[in-house]
Amino acid sequence: MNANYRIPGGWSLFWLIGALILAMSALILALNPDTTEAVRSVIRATARSSFALFLLAFVASSLATLVPNDLTRGLMRERRYIGLSFAFSHFVHLLAIIAYGVLNPQFWPGRSALTNAPGTLGYVFIALLALTSFRFASRHMTAAAWKRLHTAGIWVIAAIFGYSFFKRIPSMSVLYAIPFSILCAAVAVRLVGKWAQANKRRQARTRSLDRSSSFPNQLEPVS
Template sequence: MSANGRTISGWKLFWLIGALVLAMSALILLLGPDPVEGLRSVIRATARTSFTLFLAAFVASSLATLVPNAFTRGLVRERRYVGLSFAFSHLVHFAAIVGYGALNPQFWPGRSALTNTPGTIGYVFILLLAATSFRYFSQRMTAAAWKRLHTIGIWVIAVIFGYSFFKRIPTMSALYAIPFSILCAAVAVRLVGKWAQATRRRQAQTRSSTRNTLNPHVLESL
């Protein structure tokens, strides 16, 4: 991840992405015909930026396994900051929803607790994943618990994205089939990548066991 030959990484990458999301949202509000429609457009735009950033974090390690190159390895290195950028983008998305609901009195009464449940669950997991990306919280968890939380959390968020797109295909627009298909492809990439990683680990363990068996001096030195 570089610009003009200079690498942008770590917190610089996070602040750059965050600034771009804020600038985009501000520009949409300035160009909108009125605040209500402007906020509605911000909701749509930040949904897209959040989805893009989520996909990048979701498939990072699998892409690096299946298509190893400088970009995919860089994506793995910056996955934490890409994930935090996703959380920030979705925070802006949430702020736009709250603002839209405040200016449009018909919005919240038209939604039920059941309708809000997937989004609420998604935000809870986003908050948990973002918080445990910092050492203060991660050090208070075992490595196994941290990995379990992040694995479950990222899959829950993926399912919520998929559900959100799928339910809109028959009721709003067939164009929602595009992001739904992209998500399905990302799921396939992640599953194949994880399978490839597991296969390589098993092969490495088998080679190590074979070397130890064939070389008795190795066993004597243990």
């Protein structure tokens, strides 16, 4: 990010966030005497760290358009590393789920293929988006296919977060309405930002068309 904010950028940012996620998970495991419950807390904590990182990547480009300043431009520049940090956080979510399944033998039998479907679909998209963030994978795709995959994947992941929080409001706590509302606000910011970007592009095109159509007239002799 911008040097003014003294936040590391690129891979340093990725490793810093990754280390913080691992430290958070280790602390939860160390502080909780009940290992099974501790692992369940790690599942919840990594879902939340993933959500925060996902939100930053989700609104980065729109924020840079709607509120252009050093911070939002920096966020936009680091979007790739924030996205990869999100994938890492969700990888830890997956490791904790596997560990929880081992520690609590009732976990997997208590779930059906249907209840696992949204999460599995989410992991398929997270893996695809993370892989195609690297040149070795993205060079096999056209720019249009890359854009379609990333746009679809981001919306699928947003929908899974929305569903995961929304279903917990009646069954677990009304407080899950808070992250659900934050997600709705982020969706609004993203849509308005994309609309503003499309509008800017349209205006730029109209201006350049106006210039090219008025140019020959200027060369015509004035009678």
